[in-house]
Every structure is written in C-alpha cells, then in structure tokens.
Amino acid sequence: MESFKHIFYDFLVNKGISNEAAAYLNMVMLLLVLIIIIFIVDFLIRRILISAFTQFAVRSKTNFDDLLLTNKVPRNVAHIIPLLIALEFVPDVFADFGSFEFVVEKGLKVFAIVLTLWIVRSLLNTLKDYLKTLPRLKDKPIDSYIQVFMIFAWLGGIMSAIAIITDIPFLKFLTGLGAISAVVILVFKDTILGFVASIQVSINDMVRIGDWITFEKYGADGDVTEINLATVKVQNWDKTITTIPTYALISDSFKNWRGMTNSGGRRIKRALHLKQESIKYLTVKEVDSLKKIQLISPYLESRQKDINVFNTDIKADKSLLLNGRNLTNIGIFRKYVQTYIEKHSAINKDMTIMVRQLAPTTQGLPIEIYAFSSDKRWANYEYIMADIFDHMIAATRYFDLEIFELPTGSSFSQQK
DSSP states (O other): OOOOOOOOHHOOOOOOOOHHHHHHHHHHHHHHHHHHHHHHHHHHHHHHHHHHHHHHHHHHHSSHHHHHTTTHHHHHHTTTTHHHHHHHHHHTTTOOHHHHHHHHHHHHHHHHHHHHHHHHHHHHHOOOOHTTGGGGGGSSSSHHOOOOHHHHHHHHHHHHHHHHTOOOOHHHHHHHHHHHHHHHHHTTTTHHHHHHHHHHHHHHHHTTTTEEEEEEETTTEEEEEOOOEEEEEEETTTTEEEEEEHHHHHSSSEEEEEHHHSSOOOOEEEEEEEOGGGOOBHHHHHHHHHHTTTTTTHHHHHHHHHHHHHHHHTOOOTTTTTTTTTOOHHHHHHHHHHHHHHOOTTTTTOOOOEEEEOOOOOTTTEEEEEESSOSSSSSHHHHHHHHHHHHHHHGGGGGGBOOOOOOHHHHHHHHH
C-alpha cells in the first residue's frame, strides 16, 4: 500500500523533478485515477442495477418495481459503492497532504448524508405513488405524512452535516442547539416561517414562476415573477409590483389560475335576469311565428308534435292554455341559447356547455350561461363573452321576454 501511495512519486523523482513538485503531481495523478475509477464503477453499477430492475419489472405483476424505476431508486443506490471506494482510497491519495485529506473526507461524508436523503426520498416517493394506487387509500392524506417525515429527515441530515463539518459530537451539537433555539426562533422568526413556507410551496407545487394568481388580501392580481425565502413578487396587470410574504401562501387563501391556463378553455359563467312577469305560455300561432328562427325550428317542430299527441291523448281542454302541456317563451329561449352556444365557433365543445335556470330573485329570474371559451387570452375571452351576451340581450325581445333592470328617474317621469 505504501508503494501505491507513491507510485508516481518515485517515478517523477527519478526523472529529476523536485520532491515537493513530485509529491503534488503524485497526488494529482492519483486523484485523476481515482476519479476515473469511480466514474467507471458508477456507470457500470448503474447500468447493471437499472437493467436488472427493468427486467424484473417486466416479469413482475406488481407495479411497485416500475415505480422504483420511475423514482430513480436504482440510480441513486448505484452511487453507494463508488462513494465507499472514494472514502477507502482518499487517505492514500492525500497521504502527504493531511489538510487536503481532512477537507475531502468531510466533503465525502456530507455527500454520504445527502445521498442517503436522496435514496430515502426516492423510496418514500415510490411508497407514496404505490399507496395512491390502492383503492382504500386514495382519499387518505399520504402526501402530508411523507412531507412531514422528509422535513424531519432533512433537518436531521442538515444537523448531521453541521456536526461533521464542525467536529462536534452529534449529541453535544443537539444539546447546544436546544439551549439557543429560543433565541434563534425569536431573531429569525420571519426567516424560519419563510423557509418552512418555501418547502411547503415547493413540495405541494402551489405556485410557480409565471403562474397567474389572485390574492385579494394583498391586492395582487397578475403573474408571479419571483419566489424566494421571504417574499413572492407578483406583477399586476397594471404593471405594478405587489410583494407577498412567502408564509402567507400557506396561511391565507389565494387563487391560482394555472388550472385554467393548462385546461382547454376559460370559463364563462354569467346570467341574464329576466322579468318574471314577461314569462308566459305560447299559443300555436306564437309558436309558429318562432319557427322562423332557424336554430330552433327543427326543435319546435318535433316538440310541438309531441305536445299535441300528449294533449290529444289526455283530451286536454286547450281553450285555456294552462290545461295539458304547453311551450313557454322562456323554455324556448333557453333552448335557443343552448343551441347558439353549442354552435358558437369560439366555444370549446369538449368541455361543459350548459344553460341553466337559477332560483328566482328580487332582480328577476336568472338564466345562466356556463361554458368555456377556446381562447384563454384575457382580451379575446372578454370579446367572446361580450359577443355572446350582445346577441342574447338583443334576442330576448323576439321571445317577448324583458330583461330586468332597476328603474331610473326617467322611468318614473315616463309613467306620469
């Protein structure tokens, strides 16, 4: 082993290089050889493990091994043997440079802690994904349990790394930390809150840079431009900047529009309020006049035939419209709006399209349009929605319906 430590040193000295230079060159060459060996071993073991897991996953009936591959468990485990090789041979590489050996060994030990956390995280993610496939656990908060465990794991890993770097025994380090924890919490309260919030925001994928969020408490309505430990910056639509404390994202309620952005459309949800006194049954003559409206002409033909057959079967006295079954102007109008929306070129036909009647209010009877525009850009969305309601408002008079609005001064003067 002694000859290995100075395998290049003796050769270089024999070539006439000074002892000090030969020692440095010997260290560098041994380090390069060790790095090459580590990379080769890491590559081979990684290929072998991934290949073995892949073959096993193909033959296995369970999907747990597939999830192990998806969460890169074999890839992370493959780094263990190269790390052990590095720890074993670093003392030989830096045999003549104790200070270098000291620093590199500490770095490798810290990396060992990080690697352990990577492996634990990969295994926990695999377990989480697997448990979510089980029907009896689908509605359980598995993510929360995994997150809490990982927070403690990372805290333990960070404290272990600090203990290694400072050469303080782990138990003594914990004892000292406990003594000053009250002062630390008091002084760095906002930083700690921001740190915890950042972890929660990242793990739960609550906000990303570029997301459109609305946070009424802080007057924010725009795109997220920056997320850091203490604050989240939002550029509002009027180009002003709102700064939100990071911990507010987990303590208060806000709206993230990412779901709408990633979906196939932007929701239109608006109602027309009709005067209830303008709602009525329609006579045969009035129905025939509405057949001139091309969108609903086939519907009226079919519907009127069904109603006539029904009224004939029950011998309904149609001298009074209330008897038997009848068409109403609001029912036909609702069908017209539904057909119009379904045929509108700017509406996403693969998402919900609905025209519904809401409960009557003091402002009339609401007829609500619920649909999604294909174009999600704000200006275009507003244009599409306005175009639809321009048409609907103008169409009400053809069905003898009136839109409710509060009276103004001119309304009373006209009555006089």
